[in-house]
Amino acid sequence: MSTVTAKSQREHRVTQRSLAARKRRHEPFSMLTAYDFTFARIFDEAGVDVLLVGDSLGNVVQGEDTTLPVTLDDVVYHTRLVARGVRRAMVVGDMPFGSYQVSPEDALRNAIRLVKEGGAHAVKLEGGVAMATTIERIVAADIPVMGHVGLTPQSIHRMGGYRVQGRTDSERERVLADAKAVEVAGAFAVVLEGMPTELATQITSELEIPTIGIGAGVDCDAQVLVMHDMLGLSDWAPSFVKQFANLGAVASQAARQYIEEVVNRKFPGDEHGYR
Ligand code: KIV
16 A cells, blocks of 8 residues: 555545544534444445444443443454454443442553554543543543533433433433543544433533534534444334434344245255356
8 A cells, every 4th residue: 555545545544633623514424333244344335433342332242231241351352353344433442330430540451452453543422520530530640531410321220211401400410521521631523412402512512522422412523323223123213312223124134034935845946056
């Protein structure tokens, strides 16, 4: 590869700087979750800007009820698969429950694993004010951090379920303070999950870093969805999800036709055999 080509490719990579510029230009960007090479390649080629290897893999890949059992080894493994499929998108490795709450040093050690072994370009962690020191510690080691406030699925036992956050005055103040703390600590972007549109709009206008909404309305600087939900691969999806395709039905129909052709000796045909 010539130096010019390599240079122009690098220039087209999505970085925290290019995402900050998108916010300044009021150009929304897109983020999707991905957990393997094949979908990472498809989404990257389609132009998705950020691929999040979310701990939602506990739900949609592992079949768990919550994200809590997901391990750092799980996320490192899936991040490596996704990183191999990407040429342009930013790959963000999600820090699972237990991998960043013990101490900032422990969090940094684990963030380094996501970058070094997983090939992540950035890490994401849940929490605001309480996680500010941890974010600072990771950012000080030159690892870009994406925050996540509002409905934080790892806090399911504190929240008493997956409840929209920020509906009362005191909750609204808390979510706003969390978002600001994440920015002050040095995060380059923040996910706003499960909160009234009006609150997400206010946070988006008060922060300099991009906000990435999920169940937080259209005014965020970016949007994120879990790929299984938007592709119609989940049994159930929250009401804020738009299903952009029904791959579940397509896969089911293909499997039924395959069974029918196998049991009736229609497949394989002559054209699928060797001579
Ligand atoms: O784990 C995940 O997929 C997430 C997104 C829903 C933001 O945290």
